[in-house]
Amino acid sequence: MRINLRKESDGMNIKKTIVVAGFMFLFAIFAAPVSAADNSCLDCHEKLTAFSEKEKELNDIRIEHLQRGVSCSLECHATKIDEMAKSNYQQWTNSKHALFNVTCENCHGGNSSSDVKETAHAGVLNSSESNSPIFYRNVPETCGKCHIDELNQFKDSKHYQNLRALKQAPSCDTCHMPHEFRVLNASEFQTVCSSCHNIDMKIAPDVPDKAMNAIDNAEKLKNEIRTADAAIRQAKQQGKDVTSAQKELEAAISIRDNLPIFWHSFNLPNFQNVTDNGIIHAKAAQTDLGLSPIKPSTPGFGALLSLTGIISIYLLINRTKRKDN
Ligand code: HEC
Numbered sequence: 001m002r003i004n005l006r007k008e009s010d011g012m013n014i015k016k017t018i019v020v021a022g023f024m025f026l027f028a029i030f031a032a033p034v035s036a037a038d039n040s041c042l043d044c045h046e047k048l049t050a051f052s053e054k055e056k057e058l059n060d061i062r063i064e065h066l067q068r069g070v071s072c073s074l075e076c077h078a079t080k081i082d083e084m085a086k087s088n089y090q091q092w093t094n095s096k097h098a099l100f101n102v103t104c105e106n107c108h109g110g111n112s113s114s115d116v117k118e119t120a121h122a123g124v125l126n127s128s129e130s131n132s133p134i135f136y137r138n139v140p141e142t143c144g145k146c147h148i149d150e151l152n153q154f155k156d157s158k159h160y161q162n163l164r165a166l167k168q169a170p171s172c173d174t175c176h177m178p179h180e181f182r183v184l185n186a187s188e189f190q191t192v193c194s195s196c197h198n199i200d201m202k203i204a205p206d207v208p209d210k211a212m213n214a215i216d217n218a219e220k221l222k223n224e225i226r227t228a229d230a231a232i233r234q235a236k237q238q239g240k241d242v243t244s245a246q247k248e249l250e251a252a253i254s255i256r257d258n259l260p261i262f263w264h265s266f267n268l269p270n271f272q273n274v275t276d277n278g279i280i281h282a283k284a285a286q287t288d289l290g291l292s293p294i295k296p297s298t299p300g301f302g303a304l305l306s307l308t309g310i311i312s313i314y315l316l317i318n319r320t321k322r323k324d325n
């Protein structure tokens with residue numbers, strides 16, 4: 001799993017990523033259908049009420065009624081819940097979680113070897129119950145069972161502090177779309193942030209723009225890394241010594257790989273500093289090979305770093321190391 005791979009050197013990381021990608025592919029072809037058949041949650045939820053067209057129509061009307069608060073029969077509630085359970089299954093099948101066999105009971109609990117609903121659902125609690133693993137305030141810890149690094153960073157954030165204090169704040173699932181649990185694209189992302197960060201609500205309304213800048217900057221780092229990587233390959237072919245450029249590139253790559261984790265402390269100035277530092281390393285690799293014209297005359301790139309940048313990188317690397325032991 002990528003989560004554990006970050007601990008290795010970058011060379012190892014790349015190799016392992018390739019191995020994992022290959023494994024994922026095989027897994028998707030062979031393993032997933034077999035193990036899915038052994039999991040009662042998947043088995044049963046897959047088959048839940050495949051609606052006929054007529055039933056669908058009726059159901060839509062009933063749901064509309066429900067949304068407008070028009071009183072409704074028990075039967076209609078059941079239909080709505082059934083459809084919800086089915087669509088959760090469908091979204092899940094499109095997720096990376098499905099690919100990696102992260103199944104329903106990993107987040108919901110219950111007994112996935114029983115095909116009797118009541119037994120299978122033993123311990124499955126509704127999201128409105130405060131001791132449920134999917135109650136919004138417990139979601140970070142539920143996800144953090146596997147996404148440890150993201151959780152640890154998230155704990156440093158104002159978002160997490162607000163969640164703890166029972167105030168309004170996004171939890172992991174606010175930004176990661178149940179049940180696809182994917183990373184948002186740029187426009188979705190800005191919409192999510194501005195649902196709270198706007199002038200009317202007076203919660204740091206400058207956040208959506210600043211966040212987009214931060215992500216753009218991370219893209220810039222990726223581009224500089226690609227340029228540096230290409231330059232190193234070319235220089236190697238020409239028999240040049242690339243040792244020092246390679247070191248700079250590795251530093252840049254390690255920062256790039258940690259950024260999605262570091263992001264979750266929602267400290268945008270720190271995020272920018274760390275990204276800028278990565279860009280400096282990637283450019284230094286290019287300069288080493290005589291590519292980039294902007295070689296500095298004075299003490300070197302280090303002087304360009306702000307103190308907070310250095311401190312946050314130290315914390316980031318130190319944190320990663322601590323977790324490895
Ligand atoms: C035999 C069929 C069956 C099995 C097995 C099953 N479910 Fe369900 N599940 C349902 C149905 C039907 C519903 C719709 C609500 C209801 O009838 O309780 C549902 C609803 C749910 C809900 C929503 C509950 C709510 O109160 O809103 C969750 C969460 C859930 N199932 C999770 C699981 C998990 C996790 C497993 C495996 C450990 C599982 N289910 C196994 C049939 C099943």
Ligand code: HEC
Nearest residue numbers: 045084085088089092102103104107126127128134173178
């Ligand atoms: C990675 C964790 C995770 C996995 C895997 C997962 N769920 Fe969920 N599920 C959640 C979270 C978090 C919520 C609450 C989201 C919300 O409030 O909208 C939720 C909500 C639900 C609900 C609504 C119930 C309620 O109490 O509000 C149903 C039904 C459901 N999930 C079914 C499933 C089924 C079926 C699977 C497997 C195919 C599955 N889930 C897999 C995390 C997960």
Ligand code: HEC
Nearest residue numbers: 002003096100102106142143145146172173176181182183
């Ligand atoms: C049982 C372990 C487990 C749990 C619990 C879990 N995940 Fe995951 N998650 C994984 C694995 C494995 C992957 C795929 C490997 C990777 O991308 O690191 C993944 C991938 C992801 C991704 C990346 C998806 C992509 O398209 O790149 C997101 C986002 C994510 N999970 C969010 C969540 C959230 C939010 C929760 C809690 C509601 C959660 N996960 C709970 C194991 C888990």
Ligand code: HEC
Nearest residue numbers: 140143144147150151154170171172175183259260261263
């Ligand atoms: C306010 C929105 C928000 C919240 C809350 C949030 N995330 Fe994310 N998450 C993002 C964004 C945006 C990215 C992509 C960052 C990037 O590419 O640098 C991301 C990336 C990820 C990834 C992919 C990391 C990778 O290596 O590519 C995982 C896994 C993840 N988040 C898990 C979580 C978990 C677990 C929580 C809760 C503890 C959480 N997220 C809370 C917005 C959020």
Ligand code: HEC
Nearest residue numbers: 158162168169170192193195196203204207211266267268
């Ligand atoms: C559900 C509401 C909600 C959503 C959605 C949300 N936030 Fe927040 N955010 C808050 C709250 C509340 C605070 C705390 C503000 C405070 O106490 O100063 C906060 C604080 C922050 C801060 C710290 C601001 C500062 O001045 O210190 C950053 C950065 C941030 N959010 C980024 C984001 C990003 C990026 C997104 C979208 C991916 C996002 N938030 C989505 C509610 C939200």
